Every structure is written in C-alpha cells, then in structure tokens.
Amino acid sequence: MIITKLERIENGKGKIKVYIEGEYCFILYQKDLNNFRIEENTDITETQYEDIYINTVLRRAKQKALAILKYMDRTEQELITKLKQYGCTETLINDVLEYINKYHYIDDYRYAANYIRFRKNSKSKRQISMELSQKGIAKEDIEQAFADEYDEEDTAIKTAIAKKCRNLDILTYEEKQKIAASLYRKGFKMDLIQKYLKHNL
Structure with a gap:
C-alpha cells in the first residue's frame, strides 16, 4: 500500500490527514509520522497499517468518544456527528460504536426516557417526540419511552x-x-x- 498524500489540517493543532492509495484513511500527528516513519509516496505494509489503526487511531477515537460522553448523555446519532467532526471515517466510527455499545455507554432508549422525564411537565408529547426524532432516535425507542415515562399532558x-x-x-x-x-x-x-x-x- 502506498501513502499517496499527507494533508496538514489548517488550525488543526498539528493534525495531518493520511491518504493511502488515494483514499483518506485517518488522522495522525507529526510525532506519529516521525515515529512510524511515514512519508508521502512510501510503502506501508498491512501489518504496519493494522498496528497504527488499532493501537493509535482507534484507541484515540475511543478516548474521544468517552470524552464526549463523560459530561452529557448523547444519542448514537449525536455521537456519530461528533466523531465525523473529529475526522473519523465511517469504518472507524463503526468500530468505535461497537466498543461503545458493548459496554452500554450509549443507549437511545435510556436517553429518550430521561429526556421525556425531565420535559414532560413543560412540553407537549408531540413536541418532545419531534425533538427526539431530530436527535436520530428510532421510533420504537421513542414509543417505548413514552409508554414508560409519559402520563397525561x-x-x-x-x-x-x-x-x-x-x-x-x-x-x-x-x-x-x-x-x-x-x-x-x-x-x-x-x-x-x-x-x-x-x-x-
């Protein structure tokens, strides 16, 4: 595999986009490039790629996801949006979500139930339902949360x-x-x- 491009992100605090065979793969820092001896138009073996991806890229993405969730509960869609802004590819996001879901760090039903519980005395059912839908929560989770948490209006x-x-x-x-x-x-x-x-x- 050929590293075809290293693109420095403007105002990205030293972040550099790494392209392999013309396709954007992940973000590294200059110190990473030095440690892994990564340069444009050089070869990278599959073993090297897996080592960088698992032990550096995926590890940092998991840490980023946990930092996002540390102070505020998020829906899965909100977390995906944040990770995209961080520069994660779809493959990387899926790997992070697999880890996050394994340990139940996010739970859209739980989010919906809490959202309803704290807003049911000031907002209509329709308004709450619309807001939850906009946050990417599945209809089934919203309906179950309403059944468990919502009384009359x-x-x-x-x-x-x-x-x-x-x-x-x-x-x-x-x-x-x-x-x-x-x-x-x-x-x-x-x-x-x-x-x-x-x-x-």
Whole structure:
C-alpha cells in the first residue's frame, strides 16, 4: 500500500490527514509520522497499517468518544456527528460504536426516557417526540419511552399557560386566541387547550 498524500489540517493543532492509495484513511500527528516513519509516496505494509489503526487511531477515537460522553448523555446519532467532526471515517466510527455499545455507554432508549422525564411537565408529547426524532432516535425507542415515562399532558399545558399569564380572567378574547394558537403550534391538543383556558375561546 502506498501513502499517496499527507494533508496538514489548517488550525488543526498539528493534525495531518493520511491518504493511502488515494483514499483518506485517518488522522495522525507529526510525532506519529516521525515515529512510524511515514512519508508521502512510501510503502506501508498491512501489518504496519493494522498496528497504527488499532493501537493509535482507534484507541484515540475511543478516548474521544468517552470524552464526549463523560459530561452529557448523547444519542448514537449525536455521537456519530461528533466523531465525523473529529475526522473519523465511517469504518472507524463503526468500530468505535461497537466498543461503545458493548459496554452500554450509549443507549437511545435510556436517553429518550430521561429526556421525556425531565420535559414532560413543560412540553407537549408531540413536541418532545419531534425533538427526539431530530436527535436520530428510532421510533420504537421513542414509543417505548413514552409508554414508560409519559402520563397525561395536563401538567405540561398548565405550566405552559402559567408562563404566559398568571390570571386568565383578565385576558381578552383575542389574547386567549393568541395563547391557544401558540400552544397548538407546540403540539398540545385543542380540546385540552380549551379546557384549561376555561372554555372561553
């Protein structure tokens, strides 16, 4: 295998993209190039490649993934996005995910359940569901998390209304219409909105 290109990343703190046979493979630092004696237009054996990939590239990618997950729970899709930004190839990301999933460092159902638990008293079910979908969580995990964590929307809609007005009796018909429209856009059902706006719409 021929190392066809070494591309220094601008403002990449010494990171260098390594291309083999014209294909981007991974990122190394200058000290790595020196240690492994890597130069453009030189041969690299499969044994050397595997050693670099497993003991340097994959090891660092695993450490990066753990650092990403250390202070905040993430969905699998969010972790994939972060690893892509770090410069990981699809193959490398898959190898990292295999390791991460093996030890249950990420769990989309767990993420969805926690997300619902902390937002169910202030957001509608539809809004939460949409936000979880945007985070790449599978429909099955979202539905199971709702079944386990979500009750009725009464508390959420009362909280949402209270944020807009403490005393509904002083509102005009037009003001109540605006609140109702806002709540409806956030995913609350109209019959529930009317119930807590005292049927005065």
